Amino acid sequence: MAETSTVARPYAKAAFEYARDHKALEAWSGQLASAKQVAADADFDAKVVSNPKLSHDQKTALLLEVCGELDESLCNFIRTVGSRGRLAALPAIAEQFEVLRAEEEKRVDVTIVSAFDLDAAQQDKLATALKKRLNREISITTRVDRALMGGVILRAGDTVIDGSVRGRLTRLRDALSA
Structure with a gap:
């Protein structure tokens, strides 16, 4: 079976393009997050999504019922995903939708x-320096890890900048042992 991210990509792109064209990115983002939460729930997955006794339409109807109020166009999108037996990919679709949205809005979430x-x-x-370097709006989340000894590690999408003392010591050790 194909990787979930591979299956999710065209659905996420289609959802994103529809939402962008209808100026509904924020609404779709929030509602997809709700659907993702339901679809990713272990109990829901075990009792509904992975249940071979239920048809694709029944699974989709149950998901929509649990999600509650959703935009009709998003309901139609979820019905399309469900009719093709891809409800399990809904969390990955929502995640890829958010990646596309962040690219469109030229923003990036940075973990420090x-x-x-x-x-x-x-x-x-740090936000000013990153904004200049990445040419994007920056949203910062911070975390403390005393094991770093000093410095910071920045994670922005696929980019990781390790300016920690621990990282420098590791690189020094590797250079000396090579």
Whole structure:
């Protein structure tokens, strides 16, 4: 069977293009997140999505019922996904939709892992530098990991910048042992 991300890609692209063209990116984003949460629930998956006794239409109807109020066009999209037996890919579709939305809006979520809490000025300085380097709006999430000893690790999409003391020591060790 194909990878879930491979299956999800064309659906996410179609959903994104529809939502963008109808100026409904934010609405679709929120509603897809709700559908993703339901579809990704282990109990729902075991009792509905993976249940061979239910037809694709029954599974889709149950998902839509649990999701509650959704835009009619999104319901139709989910019905299309469900009729093709792809409800299990709905979480991946929602994730890829968000990636496409972030690209469209020229924004990126950045995770900053530091050895110590960063104050607002330090976060602003990092955000400004990243905005300039990545040419995107930056949304920062911070986390503390005392094992870093000092410095920070920045994760922005596929880009990782390791400026931690632990990372530098690891690179030094690797260089000396080579």
